[in-house]
Amino acid sequence: MTENKDTMMIKHYYLCTSCGTCREKCTILRNDLLESFSPRSRVTIAGDLFLNKLGITQRVKDVIFSCTLCGLCHNSCPSGVDVMETVKATRRYILEKGAGPESLKALINSLMDEKNIFMLDNSDRMDWAADIEEDVKDKIKKQAETAIYVGCQESFKGSLYNIPEALVLIFNRLNYDYTLLGEDEWCCGAPFFLLGLKDEKSKQLMVHNVEAMKSLGVKKIITTCPGCYKAWNEEYRKMDKELPFEIKHSTEILADFIKDNTLKITKPFKAKVVFQDPCELGRHSGIYEAPRIILKNIPELELIELEREKADAYCCGGGGLCKATYPDTAAEIAGSVVDKYIDAGAEVIVTSCPACFDNLVGAIEGKDVKLIDIHDLVFSLLN
Ligand code: SF4
């Protein structure tokens, strides 16, 4: 055994009874149908690597890095085996051996060099607001109690600009004050956490973001991205026990506005709607009701609840950095999830996660269903 092997690689190896309960719902196993991609196999492979019974082969890497970290296995294991933490510890081991997938090496370099996931100049972080410059120009780096943390995907990916755009325009309409970090916003570090890399690299990003928020007098941080939400609310709190912020997902804020009558949606949206529970918002963070409160308060919207929903909801297939390394697998899973929603009668799929939106958008092509972000939907009904 070498020093850089995390004992988390072996801890659950002995706990697993190989009962196979976790196999039924595993997002990747359901797609690839190979036992080596089952949750129990991931735990066995991690333990065998730890014990030097196995070397790092391409199949080992595929098994460890394809996991979407959806958490469906965690919810079903009768022995309390934590597959996700085992996978993350094993990812770190493989990466530190220099044997990680090339796409992830590039991602890590981008985070360190550019402070975002896209290898883009971080001074362009406000590009998402190019069409609403006048609406946000007084918000950037202003002192305020509430901040919107935009996140890399929505800051840089043109197809997702509409998400933060809609949120700030809703806030402006309600005269709800907020600040934006602009180019001072750095990646939250979520990719590092998904790779088990809780070290100086992730700490550097966290310290920068925390200090930037403190310097503006921020007390409450709102994210639209569940990955950013989890990084701030869970990972940052583990690293800084005194983290002085309330962390909210944007759907929680909008649901609160509806409950206290600050936000009233009177325009109807007549459609059968399925809500895609994002893994990191739902299963991982327990936020199920806020998006449903929003949708149930839209006149004429019919919310379809599925046989599998909330803690049991389907993963879109893009999480856990699966899409970064195995885009075809992520796309196949997204396709099968969209088909399930259509079979359930959905005319519209509503998301509250940029990563889910990004993964599902390709899967609706040519199908009789629409995909809408929840913030975008609400804002469209205020006009
Ligand atoms: S359900 Fe738990 S104990 Fe059973 S095979 Fe899966 S990880 Fe092992």
Ligand code: SF4
């Ligand atoms: S986290 Fe999801 S994809 Fe990974 S092993 Fe568990 S059920 Fe499968």
